[in-house]
Structures are given as C-alpha cells and as structure tokens.
Amino acid sequence: MSVATITPPRSILITMATRYGMEPQAFEATVRATCMPAGNNQQPPTREEFAAFLLVANEHDLNPLTKEIFAYPKRGGGIQPIVSVDGWIKKVNQHPQFDGMEFREDLDDQKKLFSCTCTIWRKDRSRPTIVTEYLSECVRQTEPWKMANRMLRHKALIQCARVAFGFAGIMDPDEAEKIIDISPGAQQAVARPQRSDFVDNTAPSYPTLTIIDEHGEIAGEWPAPRAIAMLGGLMRGKSDDVIVAVFEHNEDALAQMAASNISIGELEDLYQSAIKAKDQATHAQATDAGKPDDFWRQPSLTIDPKPLGWKGWLDTMKARIEEACDISSLASLDHDNEANLAALNAKSLKMADELRDAFAKRQAAIMLAP
Numbered sequence: 001m002s003v004a005t006i007t008p009p010r011s012i013l014i015t016m017a018t019r020y021g022m023e024p025q026a027f028e029a030t031v032r033a034t035c036m037p038a039g040n041n042q043q044p045p046t047r048e049e050f051a052a053f054l055l056v057a058n059e060h061d062l063n064p065l066t067k068e069i070f071a072y073p074k075r076g077g078g079i080q081p082i083v084s085v086d087g088w089i090k091k092v093n094q095h096p097q098f099d100g101m102e103f104r105e106d107l108d109d110q111k112k113l114f115s116c117t118c119t120i121w122r123k124d125r126s127r128p129t130i131v132t133e134y135l136s137e138c139v140r141q142t143e144p145w146k147m148a149n150r151m152l153r154h155k156a157l158i159q160c161a162r163v164a165f166g167f168a169g170i171m172d173p174d175e176a177e178k179i180i181d182i183s184p185g186a187q188q189a190v191a192r193p194q195r196s197d198f199v200d201n202t203a204p205s206y207p208t209l210t211i212i213d214e215h216g217e218i219a220g221e222w223p224a225p226r227a228i229a230m231l232g233g234l235m236r237g238k239s240d241d242v243i244v245a246v247f248e249h250n251e252d253a254l255a256q257m258a259a260s261n262i263s264i265g266e267l268e269d270l271y272q273s274a275i276k277a278k279d280q281a282t283h284a285q286a287t288d289a290g291k292p293d294d295f296w297r298q299p300s301l302t303i304d305p306k307p308l309g310w311k312g313w314l315d316t317m318k319a320r321i322e323e324a325c326d327i328s329s330l331a332s333l334d335h336d337n338e339a340n341l342a343a344l345n346a347k348s349l350k351m352a353d354e355l356r357d358a359f360a361k362r363q364a365a366i367m368l369a370p
Helices: 012-019 024-035 047-059 085-094 148-165 173-177 224-235 240-249 251-259 265-288 309-323 327-336 338-347 349-368
Strands: 069-073 079-083 098-107 113-122 129-134 208-212 218-223
Touching: 012 024, 012 047, 024 047, 024 069, 047 069, 047 079, 079 085, 085 098, 085 148, 098 148, 098 224, 113 148, 113 224, 129 148, 129 224, 208 224, 208 251, 218 224, 224 240, 224 251, 224 265, 240 251, 240 265, 251 349, 265 327, 309 327, 309 338, 309 349, 327 338, 327 349, 338 349
Parallel strands: none
Antiparallel strands: 069 079, 098 113, 113 129, 208 218
16 A cells, blocks of 8 residues: 655745755845845844745745845835836746837926836737826935936836736835835824825826727727827837828827827827828829829829929918818828929028928918817
C-alpha cells in the first residue's frame, strides 16, 4: 500500500530568496534595508507585515531588489506596498494581450503643459483604451514634479494600464503619500475628508461633446479634452475614407473644441491629407479611363493668373475663398491652384502670406458656423 505524503507549504521568504539566488536571512535583511525606509517615529515592519509585502511582490512578479516594488510607511503605523513606474512598465509589457502604446501632450493657450494622454492597444480588443491625466489635478510640490512632463506621462501610463488590464490592489508613490490611515487607533487623530477637499474650483469647465464614428453612429460622450483624444483614436492610422467620414460627422464638435481653445490642428491635417489623397486617386482613375483631366472635378476651380496679373489673381482668389461654403470646397480650391500658389510664393512672400491668412480665416469661420 502506498502512503500519500503531504509537502508542507513553502515559506514566502524562502520562495522569494530562492528566486533571486540569496539566502533567506540575507534576502530579508537586504529588502528591509533598501525597500522599507522607516518614517519619522515609525517602528520597523513586523514579520507579518514583511510577509504580506513579499506576497504582493510575488503575486505581481515584481523584484523588490531593483525597486520595482517597495514599502511606504503608513500614517499610524504599518506599511503600504508601492509599485514604481518601472514596475508598472514591466507589468504592462509582460501582459500577453499588450499591443503597444503611445503618448500625446497637450498645451494650453500659453503653450504650457496642460494634459497628457496615454493610448494602449490590446490584441483582443478592436478599440484602444485612452486615458488623459491633467497637470492641475496631478502636480505636487515635490522634487520629482520639477520634471512635470515626465511625471505626468508616468501618471497617464499608470492610470491607462489600470483601465486596460484591470490591475488592482497596487499604488504609485504619489497615491501612497495621500493615504489617510483609518485604523481604529488613528481615527481620532485624522479628520474625515470632505467632498470639497477633492474639488478643484480653479479647473476649467469644458462642454460635453457627442462623438460620432465613421458609420454615423454615436461612439460616446466625453468632455472636450477627452473627446479630441477619442477622435484621434478614430482617425489615426485609418483609411482616407474613414478619416473624411469621421471628420465631417464631427464638424460641430470640432467647432466647439476650437471655441474652447483646444487645438484641433492635428485632426485638420489628417483630414486635408485624406481629401487630397482621395482627389488624387479619383484623378488617376479618370485619366486611366481616357477621360479629360478636368472630368474628376467639375466645375474646375483653377484660376489663370496670366490675363489678370498677380494682384488681380490674388483678389479673385480671395473672393472665391469667401464664396466657399465648406471645408471640401476650400481644399479643392487650394489643390487646383497649387502650382500658382507656389509661383506666387516665389514672387511675393507678402502676397502669399495674405492668401494663406484668407484661407485660414475662412476655414475657421466655416468650422465655427452654426
């Protein structure tokens, strides 16, 4: 008869020490010395607290010796496991569904950092996860935040990773410093936070905008800064037809963004490039079929400067610009007169700048029109 043997559970200290090739006593001493800084009047972590810290590190496959995870002293005693930005990046890159990320920084009307948007793609989802963090909500008067661009990028990465992959139970250093201990022994010493403590009355107010996808269906509603991030996700890397459809479906929302001093230049550039590419493709098809060059764009918007002189041509162009009733007409007028615009630029920079201003003002007027 065979006798079943039961293997006793292995100590978490031995498990972690063996993983990193150290003796358990040396591993514990090293972790305590490097990853568990004592706060003012704080007692060293107990054996139970140390074991709990190692369990979290083991669960998330984070190395305390390289500061991917460390312990932060809580007010009133005890410790809180904290994951550094290196630890967050490791967890994101190790996730089997991770399929890339990108960041975009937005500036306010004074060209100062306003927000940072992180976009993360998963292999098993058709749409990316997009999270925007705002400097006014995150900045702290600490040494690391003197590099505000880098720190805000870290915050956007961490929050986007939480939403995209469902990471829970771990914090970043900034969050840990805001922890209010609510253990029974500390309740009398700590005031209960009020809702007003978390409301930023100085933060700008933005309209909530409805965003429509290329099929004309509602994709969702977001405040203007998040709405432009969503539009970027619907347009970047897509076909010319999709870019044009998304842009034109959302002209009202884009006009409200412009009125709120939110830059839409990137989306306009994508749209103009798509329009030109579609025109060129149509032109090529018409030429291949043996049709006249102007068949693909009737009536022709080309204006000949020879009988008018450059001053007369400029005045005629400005009049045509004012007559344009939509962005597509402006784009066609610009495309048809591309050679003449280049010639004018070589002849008179002042006149060329005057014409560019006319295009820009008419485009803004069309975008802001009710």
